Amino acid sequence: MTKKKVAIIGSGNIGTDLMFKIMRLSSYLEMGAMVGIDPESDGLARARRLGVPITAEGVEGLIALPGFDEIEVVFDATSAGAHRHNAKALEPYNKLMVDLTPAAIGPYVVPVANLEDHLDAANVNMVTCGGQATIPIVNAVSGVVPVHYAEIVASIASKSAGPGTRANIDEFTETTATAIEQVGRAARGKAIIVLNPAEPPMIMRDTVLMITERLSAEQRESVTVAIRERVAAVAEYVAGYRLKHDVQFSDEDAELDTLVDEDRSAAEYTKISVYLEVEGAAMYLPAYAGNLDIMTSAAMRTAERMITARQEVTA
Template sequence: MTKTKVAIIGSGNIGTDLMFKVIRLSSVLDMGVMVGIDPESDGLARAARLGFETTHEGVDGLIRSPQFDEISIVFDATSAGAHKANAEKLLPLGKTLVDLTPAAIGPYVVPVVNLDEHLDAPDINMVTCGGQATIPIVAAVSAVTPVHYGEIVASIASKSAGPGTRANIDEFTETTSAAIEQVGGAARGKAIIILNPAEPAMIMRDTVQVLTSRLDAANRRKVEDAVAARVSEVADYVPGYRLKQVVQFQDQGAEADGLVPGDRVQPDGYTRVTVFLEVEGAAMYLPEYAGNLDIMTSAALRTAERLVTSTHERQAVA
């Protein structure tokens, strides 16, 4: 199979880590152009040393590249605001965008939950690191029983939060909350991010709490099995993704009514399901504690690879 050429916009930590994943892990993607705006960035320097084309003139430099016509997929690892400007220029030129920012121009995609529903989307949004880590769990519970409320807390090492992440905290919470509902299936979603300044830096930790109707023993076992299966699916492309403790269940009464939409109030009470996760980075370019960035680049890689294989499958049928 001929590899599909890609470009990466954003020569910071996320874009550079993604470049190494494309080079070392992908059998269907071929690294084409690394795009940045800082000519002194480490990402551009590393790409150049590896023999790849680089430009520090942003998306305009990419469009002028002699390889531009060969590039099918463009990853955007910049910021929410920058992605909107980049999309305006690239979408009319027929490029498929995999957006690693919280811009949310295109549909939210979490590979193990809904990727196959959006294979024809021109601009795919990878939600956020917290969303990639936790929404699979919300969706797993939703597949067993309706989720009336879903809340996630993503705790990441402060050292792993670069200027793009810090500038997009509001977008992070808004995008993740919306995706908990739209992708995870919760009637109401809430997201919290914590920048943990601990030394030594700690790996990403995520807490998922959902409210369901009261669960009996049989349905609790179904939830446990669904969560375990989903963790295994995510770990297939994010090896450092794991369940930290057994799934926790706690019955609650009317005190939880205020968290759920009015039409979801349960007169018989609720069961609070709590799942604790951690994500250790692969340390391919970023340190091990940067699991939040690793899960984003891993999810983006899996998404782009599936876009390519689905295209080949359709061409084979035709």
């Protein structure tokens, strides 16, 4: 298959890391342009040295670049507000957009959970780093038993949170919580992000807490198998993704009713606790920046599958 040209809008940490992944790992994609707004950014400087066409004029500069017509995929690694502007500017040109911001103009996509449902979408949203790490687990469990409530806590090194992440904290929690329900299929979802200033910087850690009906021993075994299989599936495209501890189960009583929708309330529940770690591939950023690594890895996997699906249709 001939590689398809892509552009990345956003020459910060996420966009630059994605550029290196595409250039080193992808059998389906190749860099067609790196787009920023700061002519002195490290991402634009590195792209220039690598022979990638660049512009510091934002999406308008991208549209004006020679070879723009050859670009089939545009990754947006800017901010929620900027993506709304970029998507509107690119709408007439029929590009596939993969949105790494919390803007959520298009459907939420988590590759192992629901990518196959959105292969014909024009703009897909990669939720958040916390969502990409935790929603696969909620989705796996909900395939075994109904999940009444799911809460995730994403803890990342403060050094790995750039200005885009910090400017979108509210969108992060709202987008992740909504995707926990829509993609994870939990009846209720909640998301918390923690920026940890510890030195040396910590590797990304994620905690997933779920409330279900009281589970039998057989159901617990099925849930554990589903979680382990899902972790292995994510690790196929995020090598540093792993379980940090055995899956934990604890029986709870009606005191959890405040977290559960009224029509799901019961006298007895089981709480499932899953502890994850995400170590980065360290292609551009340090290994502790697993939060960025899982976003760029998921985005690349999504674009590759959507491109191959389009090729299958036209073949």
